[in-house]
Amino acid sequence: MARTTTPDFELQNFLPYLLNQAAEASSLGFQNVYKERYGMLRTEWRVLFHLGLYGRLTATEIGTRARMHKTKISRAVAKLEERRMLRRTPDAEDRRVEWLDLTMQGKSAYRDLFKVAQSYEADLLNGMTEDELRCLRTVLRRLASMDEN
Amino acid sequence: MARTTTPDFELQNFLPYLLNQAAEASSLGFQNVYKERYGMLRTEWRVLFHLGLYGRLTATEIGTRARMHKTKISRAVAKLEERRMLRRTPDAEDRRVEWLDLTMQGKSAYRDLFKVAQSYEADLLNGMTEDELRCLRTVLRRLASMDEN
DNA sequence: CCTTGTTAGTTACATTTTCAACTGTTATCC
DNA sequence: GGATAACAGTTGAAAATGTAACTAACAAGG
Numbered sequence: 224m225a226r227t228t229t230p231d232f233e234l235q236n237f238l239p240y241l242l243n244q245a246a247e248a249s250s251l252g253f254q255n256v257y258k259e260r261y262g263m264l265r266t267e268w269r270v271l272f273h274l275g276l277y278g279r280l281t282a283t284e285i286g287t288r289a290r291m292h293k294t295k296i297s298r299a300v301a302k303l304e305e306r307r308m309l310r311r312t313p314d315a316e317d318r319r320v321e322w323l324d325l326t327m328q329g330k331s332a333y334r335d336l337f338k339v340a341q342s343y344e345a346d347l348l349n350g351m352t353e354d355e356l357r358c359l360r361t362v363l364r365r366l367a368s369m370d371e372n
Numbered sequence: 373m374a375r376t377t378t379p380d381f382e383l384q385n386f387l388p389y390l391l392n393q394a395a396e397a398s399s400l401g402f403q404n405v406y407k408e409r410y411g412m413l414r415t416e417w418r419v420l421f422h423l424g425l426y427g428r429l430t431a432t433e434i435g436t437r438a439r440m441h442k443t444k445i446s447r448a449v450a451k452l453e454e455r456r457m458l459r460r461t462p463d464a465e466d467r468r469v470e471w472l473d474l475t476m477q478g479k480s481a482y483r484d485l486f487k488v489a490q491s492y493e494a495d496l497l498n499g500m501t502e503d504e505l506r507c508l509r510t511v512l513r514r515l516a517s518m519d520e521n
Numbered sequence: 522c523c524t525t526g527t528t529a530g531t532t533a534c535a536t537t538t539t540c541a542a543c544t545g546t547t548a549t550c551c
Numbered sequence: 552g553g554a555t556a557a558c559a560g561t562t563g564a565a566a567a568t569g570t571a572a573c574t575a576a577c578a579a580g581g
Contacts, residue, residue, distance in 0.1 A: 234421055234438075235516075236509065237489060238496050239399040244439065244516035246391035251519060253388055264537075272383055283559060289383075290393065294539075297561060319546050319559040340386060347387050347518075351511060358507040360385065362500060367384075367393035369496075370400060413567075432529060441569075446531060468529040468576050 242366070253343045261306075261332055266291065266299040268336065271325070274309060275333030279324040281314075308332055391515070402492045410455075410481055415440065415448040417485065420474070423458060424482030428473040430463075457481055 234240055250265075257263040263271070273285045280288075282296045289296075300323060303309045308329030314320035325333060348356060383389055399414075406412040412420070422434045429437075431445045438445075449472060452458045457478030463469035474482060497505060 232425065232486070232490075234425060235513065238493050238508075239395070239402055240418075241509065241512050241516065242391065242395035242398055245512040246388070246395040247439075248517070248519050249391055249515050250388040266537090269389075276381065276383060281559080290396075292539080293560065294562085295537095297559095298537090301561090317547070317559085321560075337381070341381075344387050347515065350514070355507055355511050358504055359387075359511050360390065362504050362508050363390050363394040364384065365499075366398050366496065367390060368397070370397050415567090430529080442530065443532090443569075444567095446529095447567090450531090466529085466577070470530075 249347055252346075253340060256339050256343070257336055260335070264299070264302075266295045267302055270296065270299045270303060270323075271308065271329065271333050271336070272340075274323060274325045275330065275337065279322050281320050281322060283320075285323070303329065398496055401495075402489060405488050405492075406485055409484070413448070413451075415444045416451055419445065419448045419452060419472075420457065420478065420482050420485070421489075423472060423474050424479065424486065428471050430469050430471060432469075434472070452478065 235244075254265065257268045269289050269291065270285055273289060274280060277288075282293065282300060285291070286293050286296050291299075300309065300311075304311065306328070307326055309323055309325050312322045312324070314322060351359075384393075403414065406417045418438050418440065419434055422438060423429060426437075431442065431449060434440070435442050435445050440448075449458065449460075453460065455477070456475055458472055458474050461471045461473070463471060500508075
């Protein structure tokens with residue numbers, strides 16, 4: 224089985240590839256929960272969590288924080304509103320702007336998923352040393368914020 | 373801005389979320405190259421690299437190695453064949469099986485992108501210590517192979 | 522052989538995502 | 552004030568993905 228180039232390069236070592244594999248694998252379990260329990264997509268879960276964690280926000284603010292395109296936000300917000308999980312309030316000053324926040328139902332879903340997220344993450348972290356975790360977070364954050372310029 | 377729950381939880385610390393952000397950010401630059409230079413998608417790039425690195429393979433083998441669904445492979449292979457980058461050869465023993473390998477054009481695209489991948493990765497790694505890199509790879513590989521069971 | 526089950530790969534359809542154009546509103550600058 | 556640009560958010564069409572059903576070929580047990 225002839226190799227075409229340098230035999231010491233492994234796809235599994237190529238960082239973007241490896242990161243994607245790890246990200247996908249580590250999202251899967253949590254995805255199953257919000258999907259099966261609330262019929263949510265990744266986008267919807269993210270909007271829900273942003274509102275749950277940081278309180279009332281506008282669509283644009285969520286987009287900036289989550290690095291999500293505005294059309295994704297728009298559709299996620301529409302879905303969550305449909306399911307009575309969030310409420311929109313027009314801004315008094317600027318009529319282009321809408322403030323978003325969670326309804327009771329939204330908060331309840333958020334709290335439920337929040338617990339799931341924590342215990343799910345605990346499982347992921349299980350078997351990782353303190354050092355590994357600190358190192359991982361530092362490096363990942365640096366990578367994640369590379370395009371901020 | 374009232375927080376709904378425990379204020380010390382940050383979405384940026386939630387591992388699946390952080391991993392996805394890092395994976396996306398770190399794929400972007402390379403994606404631009406294979407997209408603009410060869411009109412490829414992620415799936416196509418992956419198939420190309422598997423064949424470039426590991427030689428002739430069947431679609432199923434690529435699927436197993438890359439953890440890609442067979443429909444993705446099927447479509448990526450069709451696209452690459454269309455662009456004369458790969459060749460299919462029916463297996464002599466088992467007529468369900470097709471062997472895939474790169475044409476001259478495929479190899480040339482692969483070699484080009486391989487160089488891009490290496491220098492791109494070098495940029496990503498730049499500013500990372502040896503320890504950080506080793507730690508990162510170890511942990512990511514562990515996470516990536518969680519669902520192997 | 523011949524039924525039943527499994528495997529390799531493709532196709533069809535529904536769901537998501539992306540991209541560009543759109544509406545309505547505010548800001549700028551002459 | 553009135554043109555023009557910029558911004559918040561939505562919509563529609565095209566591309567990509569996921570899921571299930573499909574074709575064709577092999578395998579195993581009777």
